[in-house]
Amino acid sequence: MNKSIFILVLMIASFSFAQEKEDVKAIRKANNYVYEGNTLLADKDDFVSAEMEYRKAISEQPTTTAGIYNLGNSYYKSKNYEEALYRLEQAAKTATSKDEKHKAFHNMGNILMENKKCKEAVEAYKSALRNDPTDDETRYNLALAKECAEQQKDQNKDDQNKDDKEDKKDQDKKDDNKDKGDNKEDNKDKGDQDKKEGDDKKDDQGQPKDEKDNKEPQQPKPQPGQLSPQQIKNILEAMNNQEQKVQEKINAEKQKGVKVKTEKDW
Template sequence: MKHILLILLACVTSISFAQEEDKAQLQALKKANNYVYQGNALAKGDDFISAEMAYRKAISEQPSSVTGAYNLGNSYYEKGNYEEALYRHQQAAERATSKVEKHKAFHNIGNILMKNEKYKEAVEAYKNALRNDPTDEETRYNLAVAKKKQKEQEDKQQEENKDDKDKKDEDKDNKDQKENEDKKENQDNKDQEGDDKEDKKDKGDEDEKKEDEGKPKDEKKDKGDDEKKKEEQKPKPQPGQLSPQQIKSLLEAMNNQEQKVQEKMNAEKQKGVKIKTDKDW
């Protein structure tokens, strides 16, 4: 019996807590809705700053509020702040629990993407909106416009890519042609330098030859060099031997000496020969 009473007490307490929690949620939702209504009134009066503050309070009171995020996104859209508007409508789409809420959020996301010229993403957003409400003709019309813009954008991009490719190819061809011309010019310059050096060398040799022809001293020197070469080609006496000239001189000296001796002997014969005698005592 005691256990049964404890169980009943726990159930009553849980029910009481649940009721209190539901009551708090209802109060938060009521406050959030009041802030949304206040924000809508301020937005109609073009007081977007105050409207933005009211919507933010609504989200603060009820973070899961789809209406607060959706209306705040619309407020940013009206001021041209498409980045913040896109963020808030994406929040609304994530928090939405009904097809109606999802359709409105995706439809507005598509509109924002169209403003940013992101046509491919806008097509997908409108498709999501139609999945939640296929009967909306406005969304269907926006989808057709987005598809057309997407094709135009892709064609333009392809044309620009083609022009860029053609320009790069042309630049590459011009660069290759210039490099080839530079190489040819460098080679021609090298060949010309070689020809100039060869011409200078030939001219230098010719000038030197003419200069030698006008110098008699050099000719005498060349003649002396020839005689010196001939002299060097003659046989040279070896050490300890008489040269032919020395032998000739020696023979002439001996002949002269012999002739002198002969002449002396002939002279003595003509005078007579003296005979030695003993003395008389």
């Protein structure tokens, strides 16, 4: 029983030793690839070949901070800022020392400044200083990033105010057009109403009803060969006058034939 346990422990130790040996081998190969990439960049500025070497290093040892960090820097120098930022973020996560984290965050701040992302750059430089508070270059870049972020904030505020003014101007214009449209519609309705009221005051012949009602009744025009009402009236008055004169004459004659009594009969 003790012999079996001894054999098992020996096998585990052998496996651990073999695994450690493989890890060391992978790290060594990764470092060699990183070294080749650095040489290509320093001597030939060959970014393409250097990138390939760094990728080989990451393939051998995915957590090799040097490979990831240098790959990010190679992208940065070739102005591939998006890929460079991605790799440097990886390097900051995998880094085990403050110095490695400081360098990763510092370069991240530089890339963000290149992309005019000043507010984000401020945070990157702050993270770099947390890992190395003595770096004056990072501190200087942080001051520049803060100034840039403040300017962008003011510019965004001005742009927002300008947009608000433009929106208000457009809204006022819309309201003005709406008011004009409403006034035009009101005037049209008023005109239609006035026209309707005017039509209501006219008869079927288009004559104003009020004027028609206020006019004196027109005398019918006499037809040819007929007497007018005025002529008939004049004739009747003349006949009445004549009859009155005749009656007065008859009464006068009767008055002459009657004797006046001076005394009364007993």
